[in-house]
Amino acid sequence: MTRHIIPLDTVTTRISAPISANPTLNPVLPPNARGGCAAKSCGSSSGSSGASDLPPEVWDKVKNHPCYSEQAHHYFARMHVAVAPACNIQCNYCNRKYDCANESRPGVTSERLTPEQAVRKVAAVAARMPQLSVVGIAGPGDALADWRHTFETFDQISRQFPDIKLCLSTNGLALPDHVERIRDLKVDHVTVTINMVDPAIGEDIYAWIFFDHRRHTGREAARILHERQIEGLRRLVEAGILVKVNSVLIPGINDTHLATVNETVRGYGAFLHNIMPLISDPAHGTRFGLDGRRGPTPAELKQVQDQLGGGARLMKHCRQCRADAVGLLGQDLSQDFTMERVGEVTVEDRPDERRQYREWVERERQDRQQAAQSAQAVGRGLNTAVAPPLLVATCSRGGGRINQHFGHAREFQLYEVDGSGIRFIGHRRADHYCQGGYGEEDKLEAVIKALEGVPVLLAAKIGVCPSDRLKEAGINVVTDHAYDYIETGVAAVYRAHLAALAAVEDVAVARAS
């Protein structure tokens, strides 16, 4: 199977007039949906923090960052530039020798870039995507192991694109040495991968670390790494930098330990905690893959997330991106922006287009907010006996709307609805693994497996055959709410679901009497 590449014209736009003046140019709205939809719904409460529950200066930092705000990820794109191939630790879930252009997971990249190439690539992406708001460095190794490339790249990007936010991701080992430099370069967001706060657990996760001119192994390696991670986290927070902590959920190793990790990193002031499922496959050649250690099921992931509670401060929309990812979180366009395609010439920047796009998003957000409030009222006041929770999957390519054809969807955003409202609870992916060589049939099987336990799917459109196949598998596909806000559709489906339940109840009561 050739990799499905989302046509650029579906997510990018060339704006010649202000977006407000010409809504048909908007990348995520179909022409017939401009100006919002009648039924309304959707909102910031359905995931990580919205404007209402954050101090204004923090909201200002996160509102356009797709990884730090669930709401922002419907509108804004990020890109990773793979300028940092070196790493200073060996994790048992990582094997940097294995690479695949069709796979979307951390540590994977099609090519490494020099800082100059990175800047040229940013220019090329920015010119085609006014949604671009963040440039991050996330490897493919560790962004701070060989920090020279990382900081040179950031320095050049911040000069040429002052409105674009900078962001980096690190294992934390070298972090304490660079906090001042990070602050001086105005990198507002740093992600630290912290899988444990107990070296006895850490020794099963890390094979070795290279620190202070020596390779350390076993518990000592885990202890040093842990101490450096916590010191780095503490000092970043002191410097006013927002810190996201990523933890890889490794069943049998740290699954029962992540509550302690959560408590610890919150205690040190981490802004967000993101639990990522272990991706493990013998073909990847990782220690865990070769040992046959499996990743968690969606249910196991949700169980751990639910144990941590804390709602807004738990990131649930992470896509575990490649080190060269480009685009909205669920729509990786990395293969459209290889250096071969980017070319030798630096494209001229048009920052006005990004400004106009951001202004449009601000207005759209307000519309969504209002819509959200009415949709959130669905089933309000009903207890779970009358209004049991319902899981609804959606096909969306951005804008918080049901605006994707089922056949184009490689992931599904998942919402839970009950008497207390509608909540974003995560996404299910059907493209975690390389599917090269398999046909459409297998793809549908992968989708059905990914949607296990989800009875309803909202899509903009779907073919008759796949719709029937999904129905056989117990998944009812609804296209009545195409191009509506997601919450509008979810609320409508839930209303119908409650009505059906009530009808069954009525029949039962009638029969009994």
Place this chain on the structure above:
Amino acid sequence: MAYKINAANCTGCGACESDCPSKAIRMKGDVYAINPDKCTECAGKFDSPQCVAACPADCISRA
């Protein structure tokens, strides 16, 4: 006295280059190579050769 990178296993990450105290390592094509004239095996500087300890692919050994 020198160390050598097994090009077949080198991933080109450059960890060795940045940690080499003798600046003996340079990129050659897609992978790195050690200049035997400059390599000191880190003798007298560190307990172990820095490139060997840093290499994630474990592809550096005595020539």
